[in-house]
Amino acid sequence: MARKGGFSSAEDRGLPKVKISKSSLKKALRLFYYIGPYKWRFLLGLVFLVLTGITAIVFPRFMGLLVDSSQISLDRINEMGLKLLVLFGLQAIFSFFRVVLFVQVTENMLLSIRKATYAHLIQMPMSFFAQRRVGEINSRMSADLAQIGDTFTTSIAEFLRQFIIIVGGIIALFFTSLKLAFLMLAIVPVVAIIAVFFGRYIRGFSKKVQDKIAESNVIVEETMQGIANVKSFANEFFELLRYSKKSEEIKSLAITGGKARGAFFSFIIFCLFGAIILLIWFAVKLESEGLLSHGDMIQFMLYTVFVGASIGGIAEQYAQIQKAIGATERVMEILDEPSETIQLPTTSKFSVLPYKRLEGNVRFENIKFTYPSRKEVEVLKNISFEAKKGQTIAFVGPSGSGKSTITALILRFYEPNTGSIYFDEKKSSEYTLTDLRNNMAIVPQDVLLFGGTIRENIAYGKPDASMEEIIEAAKKANAHEFISGFPEGYDTIVGERGIKLSGGQRQRVAIARAVLKNPAILILDEATSSLDSESERLVQEALDKLMIGRTSFVIAHRLSTIRNADSIIVIDKGEVVESGTHTDLIEKQNGLYRNLSKLQFEHEKLT
Numbered sequence: 174m175a176r177k178g179g180f181s182s183a184e185d186r187g188l189p190k191v192k193i194s195k196s197s198l199k200k201a202l203r204l205f206y207y208i209g210p211y212k213w214r215f216l217l218g219l220v221f222l223v224l225t226g227i228t229a230i231v232f233p234r235f236m237g238l239l240v241d242s243s244q245i246s247l248d249r250i251n252e253m254g255l256k257l258l259v260l261f262g263l264q265a266i267f268s269f270f271r272v273v274l275f276v277q278v279t280e281n282m283l284l285s286i287r288k289a290t291y292a293h294l295i296q297m298p299m300s301f302f303a304q305r306r307v308g309e310i311n312s313r314m315s316a317d318l319a320q321i322g323d324t325f326t327t328s329i330a331e332f333l334r335q336f337i338i339i340v341g342g343i344i345a346l347f348f349t350s351l352k353l354a355f356l357m358l359a360i361v362p363v364v365a366i367i368a369v370f371f372g373r374y375i376r377g378f379s380k381k382v383q384d385k386i387a388e389s390n391v392i393v394e395e396t397m398q399g400i401a402n403v404k405s406f407a408n409e410f411f412e413l414l415r416y417s418k419k420s421e422e423i424k425s426l427a428i429t430g431g432k433a434r435g436a437f438f439s440f441i442i443f444c445l446f447g448a449i450i451l452l453i454w455f456a457v458k459l460e461s462e463g464l465l466s467h468g469d470m471i472q473f474m475l476y477t478v479f480v481g482a483s484i485g486g487i488a489e490q491y492a493q494i495q496k497a498i499g500a501t502e503r504v505m506e507i508l509d510e511p512s513e514t515i516q517l518p519t520t521s522k523f524s525v526l527p528y529k530r531l532e533g534n535v536r537f538e539n540i541k542f543t544y545p546s547r548k549e550v551e552v553l554k555n556i557s558f559e560a561k562k563g564q565t566i567a568f569v570g571p572s573g574s575g576k577s578t579i580t581a582l583i584l585r586f587y588e589p590n591t592g593s594i595y596f597d598e599k600k601s602s603e604y605t606l607t608d609l610r611n612n613m614a615i616v617p618q619d620v621l622l623f624g625g626t627i628r629e630n631i632a633y634g635k636p637d638a639s640m641e642e643i644i645e646a647a648k649k650a651n652a653h654e655f656i657s658g659f660p661e662g663y664d665t666i667v668g669e670r671g672i673k674l675s676g677g678q679r680q681r682v683a684i685a686r687a688v689l690k691n692p693a694i695l696i697l698d699e700a701t702s703s704l705d706s707e708s709e710r711l712v713q714e715a716l717d718k719l720m721i722g723r724t725s726f727v728i729a730h731r732l733s734t735i736r737n738a739d740s741i742i743v744i745d746k747g748e749v750v751e752s753g754t755h756t757d758l759i760e761k762q763n764g765l766y767r768n769l770s771k772l773q774f775e776h777e778k779l780t
């Protein structure tokens with residue numbers, strides 16, 4: 174009776190169970206909020222569930238009466254046969270509606286939870302993502318929601334149905350024969366409970382085996398992804414040893430588990446059949462003494478089987494419900510985390526909300542900042558600077574000095590601890606995040622392309638852009654030429670499953686995105702640092718065009734690219750140590766910028 178498929182799939186997910194307590198139950202009940210308008214269907218489903226439980230309990234009684242009717246008359250036999258047929262007909266109908274209703278309710282509930290969780294996740298502040306691994310978030314979205322779904326469609330229903338059968342069946346047993354009922358109650362639950370614990374012990378093994386398999390899969394995945402590393406270090410044998418060791422562990426665990434499973438089967442066969450034989454023996458004795466009719470005996474056996482199976486099954490359903498409550502708690506935890514306030518359109522069709530266009534004046538005033546995940550390190554110490562609209566401001570400084578952090582603050586990924594950021598002489602807090610970010614575009618060092626066509630990737634800067642606009646943007650980004658070179662042109666699939674673009678090509682796609690977005694403020698985080706000189710020229714040319722008429726913040730290691738900046742701000746250990754134009758800074762004796770320039774100039778002469 175236990176739904177075997179159910180627990181094996183849940184076992185795959187490896188979700189922990191939680192003790193059901195008042196507070197965890199309270200959290201779980203919040204799920205019902207997502208059932209919303211479907212709660213009546215849920216109740217109706219429960220009614221059908223109870224009806225299937227009742228028909229299940231009536232069945233052994235009817236069987237008993239059918240057997241005994243052979244002693245009465247042919248009419249009575251036919252009558253009981255017909256009644257049984259009707260009973261099963263009803264059971265079939267009830268079961269159908271129960272399943273359909275529960276699935277409808279659950280799928281609608283899952284849909285609203287999925288949407289709510291994703292909407293919430295995507296609006297989380299950056300600090301949330303810095304503290305969690307993507308895999309963990311992903312498993313919330315998949316494993317936890319799948320567990321909730323399974324539990325709502327099946328486990329809760331099975332749990333209640335088996336509960337009805339256990340209670341109803343035991344009552345019916347006592348009505349059938351007191352003596353037999355006491356004997357049965359002394360044996361069957363004990364065997365069933367031992368079987369449950371034994372079964373759990375065995376499943377512990379298969380869980381361990383699965384964990385080991387997962388670990389060995391990680392090895393395969395890592396080495397395949399980093400195959401160039403493995404080969405270049407000639408570490409094939411090292412990896413092979415690592416994999417073999419894990420595989421050996423899998424083998425020994427699985428064999429030990431197999432022995433336990435064998436013992437389990439022997440135990441079940443012996444105890445179960447032993448118990449049945451004992452009961453039949455006792456029942457036959459009672460029958461021969463005239464204390465029990467033949468029909469009552471059949472009826473009794475059927476009730477025993479039903480109750481026994483339900484006791485065995487209900488523990489599993491309970492475990493599933495516990496897991497689902499844990500899953501619910503974790504999902505609710507995400508939903509309870511404070512998110513950023515981002516305005517989403519309320520329509521179901523895609524649209525870009527109109528936003529206020531900035532002029533592009535930006536000012537940092539005494540900004541101090543620590544990352545929320547590393548409170549003890551002050552990454553920015555009292556940073557002040559000003560960018561007038563249309564100016565180019567360059568940040569220069571050693572690695573880890575805080576340059577990227579400054580751009581993260583401009584984008585308002587984080588809030589500074591003290592000090593204020595002004596946009597067009599108004600405090601950043603006076604704008605909505607959506608308004609601010611709609612006015613900015615970033616060309617990062619490592620451009621991420623989404624799985625899809627090049628056209629879609631460029632259109633990410635303006636999702637409702639026309640094809641003409643996209644081509645225009647690509648031309649401005651020096652990307653049109655290489656895109657047209659592909660057989661499929663703008664419909665070339667890129668990203669994980671598509672073709673791989675070179676670093677410079679990806680950069681130019683990112684620039685095209687920024688061109689389409691037409692932002693007032695532009696952030697270039699080492700946009701050319703990883704490129705060879707030819708693609709650097711193409712990218713730099715595109716960037717120069719893009720920067721015209723916008724306030725641009727440029728982070729560059731190669732100082733030759735920022736010579737013409739309106740102001741160069743030299744950052745060291747989170748502080749502004751120098752600032753001014755190239756000519757100002759190059760004249761400073763012992764200045765950091767002068768030294769860095771000299772080093773690079775000599776280096777370039779050498780190469």
Ligand SMILES: Nc1ncnc2c1ncn2[C@@H]1O[C@H](COP(=O)(O)OP(=O)(O)OP(=O)(O)O)[C@@H](O)[C@H]1O
Binds near residue numbers: 544547552570575577
């Ligand atoms: N998300 C984060 N959480 C905690 N600390 C961080 C985070 N990002 C950066 N840091 C730390 O903040 C400091 C400044 O980092 P930042 O990325 O701003 O440096 P950078 O000047 O851009 O360096 P690079 O030139 O190497 O890109 C570093 O010490 C870094 O370890």
Ligand SMILES: [Mg+2]
Binds near residue numbers: 576577578698
């Ligand atoms: Mg950086």
